[in-house]
Amino acid sequence: MNELLQTFITTWLPHNVQAAMLRLDRLHPEIQGNKWFKLKYNLEAAQQAGKRAILTFGGAYSNHIAATAAACRMAHWPCLAVIRGERPPVLSHTLAKAEADGMELLFISREAYRDKQQTDWAALFPDHYIVPEGGHNDLGARGCEDILDLAHTTYTHLFCAVGTGTTLAGLVNAGRGEIIGISALKGALSLQHDVQALLKPGHAANWRILHDYHEGGYGKINANVIGFMNDFFRQTGIPLDGVYTGKMMLAVKKLAETGYFPAGSQLLCIHTGGLQGNLSLAPGVLCF
Numbered sequence: 001m002n003e004l005l006q007t008f009i010t011t012w013l014p015h016n017v018q019a020a021m022l023r024l025d026r027l028h029p030e031i032q033g034n035k036w037f038k039l040k041y042n043l044e045a046a047q048q049a050g051k052r053a054i055l056t057f058g059g060a061y062s063n064h065i066a067a068t069a070a071a072c073r074m075a076h077w078p079c080l081a082v083i084r085g086e087r088p089p090v091l092s093h094t095l096a097k098a099e100a101d102g103m104e105l106l107f108i109s110r111e112a113y114r115d116k117q118q119t120d121w122a123a124l125f126p127d128h129y130i131v132p133e134g135g136h137n138d139l140g141a142r143g144c145e146d147i148l149d150l151a152h153t154t155y156t157h158l159f160c161a162v163g164t165g166t167t168l169a170g171l172v173n174a175g176r177g178e179i180i181g182i183s184a185l186k187g188a189l190s191l192q193h194d195v196q197a198l199l200k201p202g203h204a205a206n207w208r209i210l211h212d213y214h215e216g217g218y219g220k221i222n223a224n225v226i227g228f229m230n231d232f233f234r235q236t237g238i239p240l241d242g243v244y245t246g247k248m249m250l251a252v253k254k255l256a257e258t259g260y261f262p263a264g265s266q267l268l269c270i271h272t273g274g275l276q277g278n279l280s281l282a283p284g285v286l287c288f
């Protein structure tokens with residue numbers, strides 16, 4: 001299984017640098033990527049707490065919503081998701097699939113969503129176990145520590161894409177070497193603190209978040225990103241998503257081109273999945 005999950009992509013990089021990609025996109029057809037790792041200990045905790053259902057939060061294209069709906073269907077958990085914005089006449093493919101998986105959708109206005117911390121959801125839904133938006137909590141980070149159990153090579157640099165920072169925190173807690181998160185958000189400098197809050201004392205890794213590779217902001221998928229994703233696929237056979245992993249690998253390429261990696265560096269890039277999000281792109285823009 002490990003061999004299937006890890007692909008060498010060295011020929012794609014210039015200079016004297018080796019790179020491999022850990023293909024979490026191939027873990028499971030529906031719950032791919034990092035989202036399963038963020039959910040697994042949360043679902044266990046829900047069971048231990050004697051809860052009867054799951055409650056979570058997300059937007060119309062959220063990979064977390066997609067993964068939670070599929071995971072709950074398979075584990076026979078009823079689940080409710082609070083969704084940002086009014087219910088549209090036609091649901092996004094993500095929400096349509098989530099509903100088909102049995103997830104109940106509760107639409108609230110964007111303003112109410114932004115202020116959702118002010119609502120006491122636990123009091124409103126006492127039978128529900130609450131998984132925060134994006135799976136961002138200690139148990140989410142703990143699950144992401146297990147990602148590195150699947151890696152079977154040494155590395156000097158570890159890369160992952162950053163949304164809430166939960167995955168990065170898990171990797172820092174379990175990893176070594178230089179761990180670099182590429183932020184998918186524009187100017188989200190508070191991520192530094194969010195990740196720090198999930199770190200174990202005494203972790204050995206040297207980590208940083210790079211903020212200059214969002215290509216216009218969260219969810220903005222410009223022609224540059226699309227062109228890169230197509231090139232990357234032609235050269236490696238690996239599909240990337242436009243929101244996270246496409247921008248992460250574009251950042252790796254730019255860093256390599258500017259000589260960031262000393263000769264002999266061994267990169268391990270985590271493919272955190274998210275391919276369902278590509279369904280929201282116009283048909284035909286991607287070659288895969």
Ligand SMILES: *Cc1c(COP(=O)(O)O)cnc(C)c1O
Binds near residue numbers: 164
């Ligand atoms: C959610 C997601 C991320 C971000 O993970 P965080 O733990 O929130 O930082 C990265 N890549 C993909 C494909 C995702 O779906």
